[in-house]
Amino acid sequence: MSVTAKIEDGKVVQSASATSLANSTVKDKSTLDKDAFLGLLVAQMKYQDPLEPTSNTEFVAQYAQFSSLEQMQNMSATLELSRASTLVGQIVSVNTKNSSGQTTQIQGKVDYIIYENNKAYVSIGDALYSLNDVYGVADQEYLKAYDLATNFMVKMAKLPSSKEKLTLDNKTAIDELNEIYNGMSDYQKSFISSATVTTLKGYTERIAELVKEQEANNAASNNGGDSDGGN
Numbered sequence: 251m252s253v254t255a256k257i258e259d260g261k262v263v264q265s266a267s268a269t270s271l272a273n274s275t276v277k278d279k280s281t282l283d284k285d286a287f288l289g290l291l292v293a294q295m296k297y298q299d300p301l302e303p304t305s306n307t308e309f310v311a312q313y314a315q316f317s318s319l320e321q322m323q324n325m326s327a328t329l330e331l332s333r334a335s336t337l338v339g340q341i342v343s344v345n346t347k348n349s350s351g352q353t354t355q356i357q358g359k360v361d362y363i364i365y366e367n368n369k370a371y372v373s374i375g376d377a378l379y380s381l382n383d384v385y386g387v388a389d390q391e392y393l394k395a396y397d398l399a400t401n402f403m404v405k406m407a408k409l410p411s412s413k414e415k416l417t418l419d420n421k422t423a424i425d426e427l428n429e430i431y432n433g434m435s436d437y438q439k440s441f442i443s444s445a446t447v448t449t450l451k452g453y454t455e456r457i458a459e460l461v462k463e464q465e466a467n468n469a470a471s472n473n474g475g476d477s478d479g480g481n
Contacts, residue, residue, distance in 0.1 A: 334363040334370040334381050341393055342372065343386040344379045357388070391437065399441035402430055406446060413449075413456040418464065421457050428454060 337360045344356045358374040363381075365371070370381040405427055410416055416424075427450055431442065439447075 334372060337372055337384070337387065338363060341388040342384050343388070344374065344383045345385055346379060346383060395438040395441050398434060398438050402427065402442060409453065413452045416453060416456050416460065418460050424453050424457050
């Protein structure tokens, strides 16, 4: 699996570090695993005071405590991995820092998750980010409504600033806007301001007037032509 670094303004963004992944095979000496604990336990038994030996019960109790702690750590790791797995396919927001220490926000779809060095990472756009840096998960319905509203407003912005400036050349665009709006759910429509809806209604009415005017002019021209032909 390849690891890529995200670049912003010519600087590398420190997402879930490539250094961490590169060193994932190096054993963390700061943590005490079962083998190390057993080694210490054997050493304790070997060098204990023969006049005051530690009882077998105490050794068993120490090992039981360590085993219990290890199980708790494994359970915590399993829960973290389970939590990360639920994010696959979701749109999440991540806080991350660039090389100058500035915090920026990244948003994108989680493609997959990995777990290494007892930490879970999410993959967004070919970059890895720590699960701990994920601060929000966007609702899919919300995102769809937001995208529809954004597209709607972009199309509205391309129309003339007032209905008086409309021409029949704008009819197709206005028909398309009405089709988009009428196809929205009530929730999606809530992302469109009432002022924008009123503006679209005014534009639609104006286009209808222009169509009628054109039809009337065409009818008058046809009638005039018939009269001239009759004379």
